[in-house]
Amino acid sequence: MSAALDALQQRLGYRFRAPDLLERARTHRSHGVQHNERLEFLGDAVLNLAVSGLLYGRFDRSDEGGLTRVRAHLVRQDTLHRLALDLKLPEILRLSDGEARGGGAQRPSILADALEAVIGAVYLDGGFEPARALVERLFEPLVAQTDPDGWSKDAKTELQEWLQARRQPVPEYRIASTQGRAHDQTFIVSCHVPGFDLVERGEGRSRRAAEQAAARLALDRLKAGAS
Numbered sequence: 001m002s003a004a005l006d007a008l009q010q011r012l013g014y015r016f017r018a019p020d021l022l023e024r025a026r027t028h029r030s031h032g033v034q035h036n037e038r039l040e041f042l043g044d045a046v047l048n049l050a051v052s053g054l055l056y057g058r059f060d061r062s063d064e065g066g067l068t069r070v071r072a073h074l075v076r077q078d079t080l081h082r083l084a085l086d087l088k089l090p091e092i093l094r095l096s097d098g099e100a101r102g103g104g105a106q107r108p109s110i111l112a113d114a115l116e117a118v119i120g121a122v123y124l125d126g127g128f129e130p131a132r133a134l135v136e137r138l139f140e141p142l143v144a145q146t147d148p149d150g151w152s153k154d155a156k157t158e159l160q161e162w163l164q165a166r167r168q169p170v171p172e173y174r175i176a177s178t179q180g181r182a183h184d185q186t187f188i189v190s191c192h193v194p195g196f197d198l199v200e201r202g203e204g205r206s207r208r209a210a211e212q213a214a215a216r217l218a219l220d221r222l223k224a225g226a227s
Helices: 003-012 019-025 037-058 064-074 077-086 097-101 108-126 128-144 155-165 207-226
Strands: 172-179 186-193 198-204
Touching: 003 019, 019 037, 019 108, 037 064, 037 108, 037 128, 064 128, 077 108, 108 128, 155 186, 155 207, 172 207, 186 207, 198 207
Parallel strands: none
Antiparallel strands: 172 186, 186 198
16 A cells, blocks of 8 residues: 555544555546445445534534534535545545546545545444544534534525425526536526526535525525515
């Protein structure tokens, strides 16, 4: 195993018994068929469970809705991207030549997915406890800075609850277009509210951010019409 992967394991605080799992976790689908997407799927579930346990133990006075909102703000692409940079994952990613030339090693979505894949690999290699310990080491500093009472509902949640209270269908989100180079994209997302025949568009540096922007515009327009 290379010196870079040895250094990564030191940063993770975990040494793999099956190095092939780490090899797969660092391999983007552009590099070959033995890529990390299945590990990413698994890691996402492990990550959410581990963060849920962390929040449950720390915020014993918060209700389900409050804990869910805090988790949603913590377990998102922006946070995972920053943590992946802290772990220096760009140094060890395996990408196709084209993806590497296009700046894929710095792309937030690729790095966030790679971090989830690493968590999934730790889970398969050592079980839940090492994976939980890794997630807690990564997220405890963020949780320590979090005040659950200060987190308001995000626009998508607020819009959905507003519609459900009026027995209306939930909104539908679609990517209308993307602009910019692959590693520096702006997403344009449409938010369709079927019950009111309303469509609003929002933009952001990630799909999630664009969806939130579109939801906010739709909600503001619906509230203005209802007043």
